[in-house]
Amino acid sequence: MLAAPLVLVGALFLASCSASAASDAQPDAQPENGDDRPVVLTTFTVLADIAQEVAGEHLEVRSITKPGAEIHGYEPTPGDIRSAADADLILDNGLNLELWFAQFVETVDVPHAVVSEGIDVIDISEDAYAGTPNPHAWMSPTNVQTYVDNTVEAFADLAPEHADDFRANGEAYKAELQQVQDDLTGALERLPESQRALVTCEGAFSYLARDAGLAEAYIWPVNAEQQATPQQIARTIAFVEQNDVPAVFCESTVSDRAMQQVVEATDAEFGGILYVDSLSTDDGPVPTYLDLIRHDADTIVAALTENR
Structure with missing residues (x-):
């Protein structure tokens, strides 16, 4: 994909925030972990819930954005950056959804995984976004099964002692997703x-x-x-x-x-x-x-x- 269209799309996304950054932001002060579980930070609430289904009780999962937030034009707060620095893993959707994310992760030294990796991507065919990937892959229960597999793999690397539980949780969750699709x-x-x-x-x-x-x-x-x-x-x-x-x-x-x-x-x-x-x-x-x-x-x- 050419660099110029990506710059244009990024500018359009960032200029389009439907709500103020202040209204979408999490509070700057984040609670302490309070236990020894690794912390997983996701970019938005949908990913946090999917990740929690896989994690079970073994990981603490948080979302950068809060419930109800419009994620396309989100702008990270200083509190987000502090939270990310304390995380052990960050999960993002990819597909140009979180265009604020690349700059965000440059400020922290935390590994991250792209949960949409491996899906059959659909490109947007119209208007200024033509030729760029449609980022809303999680709106298919079939695709989310791929999200689950990628999450299981990332969690098994993060906490290998719980890998069997992550896989079992993932398989049970995928069965529920397939039922919705059917x-x-x-x-x-x-x-x-x-x-x-x-x-x-x-x-x-x-x-x-x-x-x-x-x-x-x-x-x-x-x-x-x-x-x-x-x-x-x-x-x-x-x-x-x-x-x-x-x-x-x-x-x-x-x-x-x-x-x-x-x-x-x-x-x-x-x-x-x-x-x-x-x-x-x-x-x-x-x-x-x-x-x-x-x-x-x-x-x-x-x-x-x-x-x-």
């Missing part, structure tokens, strides 16, 4: 092939759509572009009409105003809110990754198959 694809089989389409605000569901046999359309490719252009909306309307799409969706971290214009211009209904970049707090609707992906799968199936 339920999703099975439920969508009742849809005519011409109507198997997923339309969202952000192009965050390319991997889920591919693995579930759905065509995909979206208003903008990345949440950096929350101000939809007339051309983007017109393109989405045309897709909905041409494919007789019964319902459309939007993500929890952005306004659904643009998608409501699509609803008003077509026969499609608004199918509901989907979660992507962040888990909720423990008392919220998606406190774990399995809750998130099950919520999204159930919401998509219910809206697309109702009265079909």
Whole structure:
């Protein structure tokens, strides 16, 4: 990949933070570990939950960003850097998701692993991001099984005395992920092939759509572009009409105003809110990754198959 497009994409991502760095930041003061367990630091909450499933009781897992944070334009705080310096391992998604991460890790001497390594990458095909990898690989339960394998390997290197437990935890978790995938694809089989389409605000569901046999359309490719252009909306309307799409969706971290214009211009209904970049707090609707992906799968199936 050429360097110039990467610089452009990085600038777009960093300029697009949908919330202030202060609102996304973790508190500067981090609690002491309090025990002898190695500390694993992840870049966002979804990875933290996946890592915790593998770690069990043997590792302490933390997230740099907090629940509800928009991760694309996140800016590390001094507290993040102090936390990273105390970590024994850092896990990141890769695929240009955490463009703040490269500069971040330059300040600390901590090993890290890229959990998306080995997946079949989908490139973004439109707008300023064309030709760059779609970073939202965790939105496919199939891909997350690869995340789990990479995490198991990284943890076995970090704490080899617990390697067997990490592998057992990983296999059990992968079975739950596969069940979500099987339920999703099975439920969508009742849809005519011409109507198997997923339309969202952000192009965050390319991997889920591919693995579930759905065509995909979206208003903008990345949440950096929350101000939809007339051309983007017109393109989405045309897709909905041409494919007789019964319902459309939007993500929890952005306004659904643009998608409501699509609803008003077509026969499609608004199918509901989907979660992507962040888990909720423990008392919220998606406190774990399995809750998130099950919520999204159930919401998509219910809206697309109702009265079909």
